[in-house]
Amino acid sequence: MLLLWGAAGFLAHGCVPAAGTAWEWDLPSYLEPPPIPEGESVTEEKVALGRRLFYDVRLSGNETQSCATCHEQARGFADGEATPEGSTGVVLDRNSMSLANLGWFTSYTWPNALMDTLERQALVPLVGDTPPELHAGSDLERVLSDMESDPWLGDAFVAAFPELDEPVGIDPIVRALAAFERTMVSLDSPYDRYLQGDDGALSPEAQRGLELFEGDILGCADCHAGPLQTTATQSNDRAETFVNTGLYEQYPPFALGLLEITGEASDMGRFRVPSLRNVAVSAPYFHDGSGPDLDAVLDHYAAGGRTLEQGPWAGDGSNNPNKDPRISGFELGDEDRSALLAFLDALTDPSYLSAPELSDPYGD
Ligand code: HEC
Ligand code: HEC
Known part of the structure; x- marks a missing residue:
């Protein structure tokens, strides 16, 4: 019975091979590639798109901040602030976390035990308004049309999500960000x-x-x-x-x-x-x-x-x-x-x- 369920799962999600080039993991022997939500895949195309999005200030409602504003590579993807300001100037209550090896974590953020996938987490800084971080929702039409009309990004969304009729949207954005974040592996200290x-x-x-x-x-x-x-x-x-x-x-x-x-x-x-x-x-x-x-x-x-x-x-x-x-x-x-x-x-x-x-x- 278990096997049958396994086969059904495979048919539902596995019979069409994941679109794109599977990401090649380079990990020490004690680590398997990170678990990912069912039906999701980490591909080079999603990772390349996610990297651009992570650094793109056009994702914020007023085009002033990107994820990297609060997550700077040289600081282990933290930001040096006790508590940062979001794009609208509201000071957050919590410290920007450093980011590394996220794919293996069982929950994200300082207090939220329910935040159990990177996709769910990325949605919060992207569109959340308590507190406002990127606050993309305040100008969502402009954000999405900027993504679509940018020649590199427009093509990159299609390459990362060829199966979608509308590859540019909030859902593909968080999926690409999460794919990129899964490749943020720090194991060479x-x-x-x-x-x-x-x-x-x-x-x-x-x-x-x-x-x-x-x-x-x-x-x-x-x-x-x-x-x-x-x-x-x-x-x-x-x-x-x-x-x-x-x-x-x-x-x-x-x-x-x-x-x-x-x-x-x-x-x-x-x-x-x-x-x-x-x-x-x-x-x-x-x-x-x-x-x-x-x-x-x-x-x-x-x-x-x-x-x-x-x-x-x-x-x-x-x-x-x-x-x-x-x-x-x-x-x-x-x-x-x-x-x-x-x-x-x-x-x-x-x-x-x-x-x-x-x-x-x-x-x-
Ligand atoms: C019982 C569990 C526990 C033990 C034991 C423990 N820690 Fe922690 N550590 C935590 C938790 C939880 C936090 C976050 C606390 C908070 O911010 O309220 C933390 C935070 C930290 C931080 C800050 C990290 C950051 O990114 O802000 C450092 C550094 C740290 N611990 C080092 C240590 C060292 C060194 C020891 C041993 C002397 C130690 N911890 C023992 C649970 C523990
Ligand atoms: C205004 C500053 C700011 C911006 C912009 C921001 N973050 Fe964060 N990030 C934070 C803070 C603060 C936390 C801790 C949140 C909490 O505990 O509720 C955090 C936590 C996280 C975590 C959890 C890490 C862990 O170890 O659990 C991830 C992942 C993350 N951010 C990714 C992103 C992504 C992706 C973006 C862009 C879509 C982004 N952040 C934009 C400040 C920011």
């Missing part, structure tokens, strides 16, 4: 070369940092787990992937975390474990960008919760009732701190930060 058996790729100091990171006392790897550095690639279990780290004694009403989705009081302050890939270049940190640098992040963990002396959210985060018990604090001497920072630095993948195939094609 010194840490990766060390994982592949090159012992010299990590300095002795960074190796000591890795030991601390994975060891029981600091336990960073409990949450920033595995080569992709987050439990959100391995599990759909919210208890594993959404964690309150005690940043605030009382989380601000505009940053309640998973509670915003579930309405459960016990989900207050729980945010998805971010990957730490390229973390040394993607400051500031945390869901609200309130961690200025990696030293501040380590101070927070060492204290088992962050104390804010002043301001509207002053308080001792370690008293937060939802704080994960694993954030319990530890002693961190200067040498261990340097070692940990050396390891976090070794998660930077210079080839990713300058990869021509991920760069702004309008600069070509």
